[in-house]
Amino acid sequence: MYLPRYLFNTNFIEKRWPSILLSLIMIFHTITPGSIVLAEIDPGKKDMSILIGSIMQLTNDSLYYDLNNYSVNMKKGIETALQSQPINDRKKIEFDVMNDSNDPITTVQTAREMIDKGILLMLGNVGSVSTLKLMKVLQANQVPAMGFYTMGDIDAENMLGYRPNTAREVIALIDNYVTKNNARATQVCIFAQNDVFGLAGINGLKAALEKLSDTQATINKLDHILDMMMGGINPALNSIGPVGLYQYETVFIREAYLSLKNWERESGNQCRFVILVAIPKVAADFIAYTHYRNESWSFGAVSITAAGHALSRYIRNYGIEKNIVITQVVPELNSSLPIVVDARNALGSDLNHISLEGYIVGRMFLTILNSMKDPVTRANFIKAARQNTFDMGGLKIDFTRGNTGSTLIILNHVNLGSYNLAKQ
Numbered sequence: 093m094y095l096p097r098y099l100f101n102t103n104f105i106e107k108r109w110p111s112i113l114l115s116l117i118m119i120f121h122t123i124t125p126g127s128i129v130l131a132e133i134d135p136g137k138k139d140m141s142i143l144i145g146s147i148m149q150l151t152n153d154s155l156y157y158d159l160n161n162y163s164v165n166m167k168k169g170i171e172t173a174l175q176s177q178p179i180n181d182r183k184k185i186e187f188d189v190m191n192d193s194n195d196p197i198t199t200v201q202t203a204r205e206m207i208d209k210g211i212l213l214m215l216g217n218v219g220s221v222s223t224l225k226l227m228k229v230l231q232a233n234q235v236p237a238m239g240f241y242t243m244g245d246i247d248a249e250n251m252l253g254y255r256p257n258t259a260r261e262v263i264a265l266i267d268n269y270v271t272k273n274n275a276r277a278t279q280v281c282i283f284a285q286n287d288v289f290g291l292a293g294i295n296g297l298k299a300a301l302e303k304l305s306d307t308q309a310t311i312n313k314l315d316h317i318l319d320m321m322m323g324g325i326n327p328a329l330n331s332i333g334p335v336g337l338y339q340y341e342t343v344f345i346r347e348a349y350l351s352l353k354n355w356e357r358e359s360g361n362q363c364r365f366v367i368l369v370a371i372p373k374v375a376a377d378f379i380a381y382t383h384y385r386n387e388s389w390s391f392g393a394v395s396i397t398a399a400g401h402a403l404s405r406y407i408r409n410y411g412i413e414k415n416i417v418i419t420q421v422v423p424e425l426n427s428s429l430p431i432v433v434d435a436r437n438a439l440g441s442d443l444n445h446i447s448l449e450g451y452i453v454g455r456m457f458l459t460i461l462n463s464m465k466d467p468v469t470r471a472n473f474i475k476a477a478r479q480n481t482f483d484m485g486g487l488k489i490d491f492t493r494g495n496t497g498s499t500l501i502i503l504n505h506v507n508l509g510s511y512n513l514a515k516q
Contacts, residue, residue, distance in 0.1 A: 169450020262296025
């Protein structure tokens with residue numbers, strides 16, 4: 093996976109909380125002896141039940157509407173999967189979901205509470221910065237992190253992710269654009285959130301450029317941005333390369349737009365294709381702003397930006413006709429794959445790309461749990477996950493070679509809410 097050197101975000105934390113408090117809390121939660129002991133005493137099993145936890149953004153705050161949309165649908169999909177599938181030894185699964193209000197300190201505190209309860213693993217968490225802070229706690233306590241809906245590419249030994257890396261989605265968009273339009277990758281630009289989510293997009297663009305000749309100057313610009321961000325948030329990184337950044341937890345997009353225009357002037361390369369690595373509402377606002385400025389740019393979006401039909405719904409509300417290429421990491425909603433048929437039957441009108449991913453994550457957990465021959469412990473669960481490949485109703489899951497279970501990336505064209513499979 094990507095980004096081991098760019099994972100930590102001190103600037104953002106220092107703005108919101110005293111750094112001393114953060115350090116004390118992180119140290120407490122990662123090295124407290126009692127937590128380490130829990131990893132050795134068959135956690136997650138309570139007589140006839142197995143406890144799993146999840147931390148999500150669940151709030152009615154309009155500022156976090158898109159994050160709440162991710163969380164509500166992931167939760168719905170996971171719960172539906174857990175309720176609809178049998179467990180071999182008939183033990184009850186307890187799925188404990190807690191709200192962190194998108195606050196990394198609350199995430200850490202909530203994780204400690206769940207670890208103290210004896211969770212077997214964390215399942216389907218939603219977040220970006222909060223997930224970075226959480227992973228240290230989970231690693232120290234040997235708690236598996238499974239099927240996280242993570243904005244960005246985060247790697248850890250105890251991580252069992254479903255979705256492919258965001259960087260791979262970006263590469264797929266670039267390859268499709270270059271092939272279908274007989275274009276150059278140097279005509280690709282990025283509009284991104286200035287945190288680990290955006291970093292994944294920049295890494296994807298860099299990887300695409302590394303396959304081409306005469307791109308080293310642009311790669312050096314991208315490396316400069318990556319080095320200065322150091323995996324965190326640095327709002328002063330615009331007008332450096334083919335990247336326009338907007339600040340995490342804001343909707344201010346003008347500086348990002350001006351950054352891309354500055355790149356066009358300085359480099360002589362036009363931003364023919366702009367990849368959106370942002371939350372849906374901000375991405376739609378950016379498209380609307382460029383439309384207002386009479387730009388002829390075309391757009392691509394990664395799956396988290398598309399968020400099922402969220403991005404297309406925002407664009408439709410603006411009355412803008414834009415054909416956008418998006419990636420999806422789940423099968424088509426009308427697929428005949430048995431796992432999708434099961435999800436359609438179980439979720440009904442609640443089926444969408446995000447709830448389907450939640451359903452897949454829930455089934456993935458149950459499939460691995462049912463395959464276990466050894467006692468149900470955290471270490472044995474990870475061992476079982478990495479020993480075999482799994483066929484979940486026609487969807488292949490493979491952790492034998494890494495921390496990402498699926499490599500599925502599907503390209504769609506979306507225009508005013510209508511999805512059409514892109515020709516491969």
